[in-house]
Amino acid sequence: MLLGNWSVRMKEKTPDKPNAKPVAELFMTSYGGVLQGNFGESTRFGEPVADVIAERLPVSTYFGLLTFVLTYLVCIPLGVFKAVRHNTLPDDLSSILIFVGYAVPGYALGSLLLLFFSVKLDWLPMGGLTSEGFDDLSPWAQLKDLSAHTFQPLCCYLIGGFAFVTMLMKNHLMDNLSADYVRTAMAKGVSFRNAVRKHALRNSLVPLATNVGHQVTLFVTGSFLIETIFDIDGFGLLGFNSVIDRDYPVVMGVLTLSATLMLLGNVLSDALVALVDPRVRFE
Template sequence: MRDYFIRRLLLIIPTLLGATIAVFFITRIVPGGPLEARMRQAMAMASERSMKDAGGSLSEEQKEQLAAYYGFDKPFFPAYLIWLGAAPQEVEKQFIKFEEGQNEAKVTLKTLLPRAQWTATNAFKVSEATVDRKGALTGPDVVGWKTKAEPEKQRVTVFRTKFNGLLQGNLGVSTRYNDRVWAMIKERMPVSIFYGLITFILTYAVCIPLGVIKAIKHRTVLDNATSVVIFIGYAVPGFVLGSLLVVYLAARMGWFPTGGFVSDNFSQLSVSGKVWDLTHHAILPLICYMVGGFAFMTMLVKNNLMDNLAADYVRTAIAKGATFRGAVLGHALRNSLIPLATTLGQIVTVFVGGSILIERIFDIDGFGMLSFQAVTDRDYPLVMGVLVVSAFLTLLGNILSDFFVALADPRIRFR
């Protein structure tokens, strides 16, 4: 079984590569990316330009600089390898244009210093150098700099190379917010952990006892009434229920806040006030998060327990003198909970859990909202970062589910 889990862990790598290649390819072919958006902004500033020419107000050199800045100056596979960190990225790129008869030009080399060397006024090291038409670079601090001569364009490109991708732990920088993608994801994780973990705990805490009661009281009024309630909840989408709760309980009756994770004055509240404020804001979203999973989890416990109650070993235990309560709790329930182990591994996805529609309705700035904003803003580095984190945790959760099943049921052996 150890070899099986080792193979599953190793399969995460090609699976992630396949998923990221597919999404990276889509980001290269769909229209309306950051490059086009920047060109439209430049066009809007030149009102005399035609709407049909999205980059009409920019020169070819400016377009090339924008393409290099957003990483669209390379073909698909080289660009993917750069994002992955398997190929060097050309950073701090400059285009040096030569006039007719000019053989040399001055160039300012601006290098970002390590964070430990930053000062209050400067985080860059600046030096002067000279470059000629053939790309020869001379100066006191030219080590690590490279050049590429382009005689047909009468210019030289000066740049440095750096491995700075996923393999180096860098998810990139958001083209929309100009923040590091990993920092943006970490900022949303507390919200996702809060709602995901509370939903996970409450679902198990309510559904397991309810499933046991429904199995013991099968076909009674209690069983039929609870079945109607949980299946109505299962049939109503969470975002529809959220809209109704916001309109009636929050907006009209004023019992709950209409949105947000906490109030604006949250930092000024006492400890008890913060707890109440957080709870007050969380009640309605948690109802919407939990309503869909209640029916599945409850009926899973009920049906498995009923199958085990009809098994021979339960009847044998009762025949040997065990009480019905002892047979249920000590024998049947333990085996009935084994299928629930298949869902335990998904607890790791609470880091990136969340519903886009529910978070939109309640104005919660969580991981679901971040994913939605990344797609609508065509923020491709953020899209790729969200994909990597969520796909990795989902794959890891599937492996953990298999592990918990094998741990709970000694009869299961993976090969």
């Protein structure tokens, strides 16, 4: 609608109508407040964009934080195990499971989980983050309800990152274990366990540290496909619906916040690399 208005005003710029404004000026008039953090009001909700985003951001952050913590908490030890047990039966079996999981998109897994656990077995709820009357439940009942609603979406969020982080950890650890400095340490009498823990492991964490910034952006913005399947009113679904409904103030707010998070994530990655790698120093 706004783009259409710009086109109309551009066409109206004739010698008889010298007051018609150019596109750049119209854009700054409509969205100049974005540079000051003022995104205006949502044309769909009739509320300030900041309030619309703030209402949905905690939902995606909740799933993103769980995904981030569980991914690194499980995949780093699993990658170390696969590297030291390379070409053994546990390594081969875990690789099969990891790559099968990696080949299944998260939204496809979500449909299968809903069909099996929610429709056929009726064990888990169909969607949403909480049930009706959640506030009236006891703390223990609230925890059970939240866990039941979290399980299936969380599996969908985890499935892709598990394979990437695990194999990244395994491959870089294997490269470091075959490096000269590790062989030299073992030749001096350092045990294999200490060589892995004190020498190779720290250097293998550097590629994971560089990937943290990207993960930070993802765990806040979420996935609109997963949120759509499970009817989770989060940040990703908000951005998708805003594009469909041409709610341009919200689109600008979503893009600005995503870009800001990406920049902050890159700064965080650089800081973590400097923390892990003693050769990197800020001057």
